[in-house]
Amino acid sequence: MRLLQMWKPEHGAGGAGRSGGTELFLVQGRNFLCWLLLPHSPLGLPCVALVLTANPEQRQRNAPPGEKWSRRAFPSSPPPSPCPSLRRACSGSHASPPSLRGFSSLTPSLLYQVSQAARMAMTAYKYHAQAMMRDYLLADPLVPYTSVLIGVFLCKMAYDLTRILSSFYFKGYSSLTKIQRVEWNNRGMSSAHAIFIAAISLYLVVSTDLFSDRLKGPITYRNSVVSTSALGVSVGYFITDLAMIFWLYPSLGGMEYVLHHTLSLVAIAYTMLSGEGQFYTYMILISETTTPEINMRWFLDTAGLKKSSAYLVNGIMIFVVWLVARIFLFVYVFYHIYLHYSQITQMHAFGYYLTLTVPSVLFIMNAMWFMKILKGVKKTLAKWS
Incomplete structure (x- = not known):
């Protein structure tokens, strides 16, 4: 014109x-x-x-x-x-x-x-x-760091909200020990993050064309403001949770939790700042769908409902969801890496090794935990039979 x-x-x-x-x-x-x-x-x-x-x-x-x-x-x-x-x-x-x-x-x-x-x-x-x-407005380099601070703030809100709601609606909350109340609130925070990041991951991977094969260009370099900001919120959660684990070690988890959170934090922070490999990061974060079921099992056990039917149903749900989200999904991730290996080799060396190492280590940990889950399900079914 x-x-x-x-x-x-x-x-x-x-x-x-x-x-x-x-x-x-x-x-x-x-x-x-x-x-x-x-x-x-x-x-x-x-x-x-x-x-x-x-x-x-x-x-x-x-x-x-x-x-x-x-x-x-x-x-x-x-x-x-x-x-x-x-x-x-x-x-x-x-x-x-x-x-x-x-x-x-x-x-x-x-x-x-x-x-x-x-x-x-x-x-x-x-x-x-x-x-x-x-x-101009959304290209601000401070967006990742701002989202991290927002993630820490949201974790604090979820922690306090869990404490307030539990004190009103769960009569046995006040009778818990101090460390049990801290872990109770921490698991509420963990469940809130898991629901958020799993929903965002499914939306970006399934419902949008951001990582679609129909688009031209390497899938390893695709990112958006929404995807980067959501990763920042997740980084804020892992920083908060890892700090609580170290502060109360080993009450909130042993060395396996430290290793899991450290690997997740490094990988997510790198892909947030560099924009590389966000597809594989979100594929791994879909596995957070198992976290609410794991936390619910701990809630039921702490509340004295270990012999209830809800506890049995929860165990079966953990087995099914874990098998799909942490075993089958990881197998698909390895297959996708194999098909797009030529694009992965174009990444920065640090991102290249993260893409190959982090899913492998997490898969080994998931397989070890899955064997424990399988033994627990067999033991529970034997008692009910």
Whole structure:
């Protein structure tokens, strides 16, 4: 789109007083020519009116000369138009501005063209606003660090909310020991993070095209503001939980939890800051769907409901979900890595080794824990039978 000419009302002319500082522009697009009227309201707010002209005859018919206008032609000549009528319409001095009185006599076809042009202009403004939001407002390098702080704050909120709700709705909460109450609240925080990150992971991997094979380019370099911010929240959780594990060691978990959280923290922090390998990070984070069931089993045991039917159902759910999310899913991740190994080799050396090492170590730990789960399910079923 190119600005060809601009008209301003002469001082003291009859139309100048009514237009109140109106400026008129002649704009040429790829397949259209339009008048752009920019009157200013008494409050100084600009108002836009578009009059689309498809050919010079219609322009002359719907825009008779009226008020006295002074024309300021821009020094650059209009580019050649693919349409002969547009080429004639844009030929320098033959383009005359429409009268303000001519707006009342617009034909229905021209009004339709005006409506179409207005919709096109609004759509263009929307795309420009989205591009500005993406390139300037959301491209701030502080976004990852801000999301980490938000993650720590949300962990604190989830911890306190678990404590408040448990003291109101669980009578045995006050009878727990201090360390049991801390672990109770910690597991509530852990469940909240697991539900959040698992939902985000499933949404980005399944419901969006961010990591789709239909898109061109290496899958290892794909990322977005949403994916990076969600990883920042997860980093905030692992920092908080790891700090609590160290502070109360070994009450909240032994060395296997330290190893699991350290590997997860390093891998997620790297992919958040570099933007590499986010697909594999989110595939691994889908396995967090097992965390609420594990925590619920501990809640039932601590509440003295180990012999209830809910405890049995929970054990079966843990077995099924663990098998799908931490065994079968990891096998698919290894298969995907094998298919896209040529893209993984293009990553930074640290990211390359993380992509190969972290899923392997976590899979070994998951397999060891799964054997314990399998033994527990067999023991529980034997008691119930």
